Amino acid sequence: MGYFHQYICSNCRKIHSLYHSEDTCQSCGHFLLAEYDLYKARREIDPREWTRGSEMWKYQALLPKTSPSPLSLQEGNTPLIELEKSASRLQIKQLLIKNEAQNPGESGRDREMSLLFTHLARQKRSLVLADGINGLAISASMYSTRAQVAALIFIPQEAPDRLAEACELYGATVKRISWNQKNRRTVKESIPTDQTTLYDLNEHGFTYRIEGAKTLFFELFETMSPLPDIIFVPTTEGITALGVWKAMSELQKLGWLSAHLPKLCLVQSKSSPWYVQGGTSEAVTAAAQGSNWLDFRNHLSPVSGYVLKLALNQKWPLISIDDETIQETIKKIALEEGLLLSPGGAAAVAAISTVAPRNEARNALRCVVINPSSGIRCFQQLRRSWNEPEQE
Numbered sequence: 001m002g003y004f005h006q007y008i009c010s011n012c013r014k015i016h017s018l019y020h021s022e023d024t025c026q027s028c029g030h031f032l033l034a035e036y037d038l039y040k041a042r043r044e045i046d047p048r049e050w051t052r053g054s055e056m057w058k059y060q061a062l063l064p065k066t067s068p069s070p071l072s073l074q075e076g077n078t079p080l081i082e083l084e085k086s087a088s089r090l091q092i093k094q095l096l097i098k099n100e101a102q103n104p105g106e107s108g109r110d111r112e113m114s115l116l117f118t119h120l121a122r123q124k125r126s127l128v129l130a131d132g133i134n135g136l137a138i139s140a141s142m143y144s145t146r147a148q149v150a151a152l153i154f155i156p157q158e159a160p161d162r163l164a165e166a167c168e169l170y171g172a173t174v175k176r177i178s179w180n181q182k183n184r185r186t187v188k189e190s191i192p193t194d195q196t197t198l199y200d201l202n203e204h205g206f207t208y209r210i211e212g213a214k215t216l217f218f219e220l221f222e223t224m225s226p227l228p229d230i231i232f233v234p235t236t237e238g239i240t241a242l243g244v245w246k247a248m249s250e251l252q253k254l255g256w257l258s259a260h261l262p263k264l265c266l267v268q269s270k271s272s273p274w275y276v277q278g279g280t281s282e283a284v285t286a287a288a289q290g291s292n293w294l295d296f297r298n299h300l301s302p303v304s305g306y307v308l309k310l311a312l313n314q315k316w317p318l319i320s321i322d323d324e325t326i327q328e329t330i331k332k333i334a335l336e337e338g339l340l341l342s343p344g345g346a347a348a349v350a351a352i353s354t355v356a357p358r359n360e361a362r363n364a365l366r367c368v369v370i371n372p373s374s375g376i377r378c379f380q381q382l383r384r385s386w387n388e389p390e391q392e
């Protein structure tokens with residue numbers, strides 16, 4: 001049975017009932033967080049038997065009860081891959097990769113979209129709008145098809161065709177736009193649909209996406225004992241970090257986790273346009289052409305400010321890695337371990353050297369790195385940059 005019992009505003013803490021149909025606060029407009037009756041759950045759930053099945057929906061006692069039949073492509077249950085050679089080179093005890101590339105859409109976004117579209121399938125939404133500058137465009141296209149909700153993807157004019165083609169393959173409509181905030185708004189308002197039934201993923205959906213991201217930590221909790229010392233989280237909007245933290249807090253309130261929680265380390269690229277958007281080639285193109293999407297992005301990330309405050313409060317390290325180091329790390333891990341990480345995953349591996357202590361405690365350090373998506377997706381662009389010095 002489910003224990004989902006209310007929403008709380010991430011900003012003003014106002015409580016909203018389950019019948020509140022929006023996912024933003026009535027008073028201040030900020031995003032809402034799902035809350036569970038954890039005291040009741042603590043009395044009723046046996047921690048040894050709280051999961052059934054193999055994919056992420058087995059955790060539905062601690063997920064929003066959005067439908068008796070979730071929209072699933074068997075997302076989650078991704079492997080933890082041990083990198084022994086790399087751990088030894090980094091002089092740490094253990095390095096495990098939580099490989100989110102092994103989701104159905106090769107990205108951890110699938111967890112978020114499975115939760116979100118299960119919710120949207122029950123709402124009267126005519127159209128979901130997502131941007132092709134972040135990693136969720138393909139996942140949103142996939143799950144919108146499954147939910148029978150139309151999807152419209154905005155893609156920058158200069159972005160490569162293959163992103164548009166992938167979204168179209170899943171039945172999404174792609175609209176190429178000249179990329180800035182003002183223009184996006186104008187194009188959005190001109191869409192010939194009832195604007196009240198349009199669901200823009202830049203403004204909505206965080207409540208459910210965070211719950212989807214939460215399942216990643218539930219899997220770590222279920223499969224790892226003891227838990228790692230540090231979890232390195234490649235951070236874009238901060239949804240994954242928030243999901244992991246929320247899962248830890250809930251398990252702690254259930255009395256299943258001790259006071260000693262793994263530390264989170266949030267990792268970004270120094271030139272965030274390349275990395276913040278998941279290292280996708282379209283973001284690189286946008287950055288290279290000096291588009292003003294950074295401004296665009298700041299406007300669009302209600303979650304980022306919340307996560308930043310949380311990180312400061314919890315004293316999580318915030319590490320930025322330069323692109324050269326990210327590329328070197330991708331190559332190193334591919335040659336050392338036969339695993340092609342995404343730029344995000346590589347940045348997170350590179351962050352270990354910065355965060356690991358220089359004393360003997362380093363040899364006992366156990367790290368989990370989240371590889372958020374497939375390295376194969378960015379392969380062509382990576383290969384291009386690898387070849388550059390030889391061409392000179």
Ligand SMILES: [Zn+2]
Pocket residue numbers: 009010011012013014025026027028029030
């Ligand atoms: Zn509020």
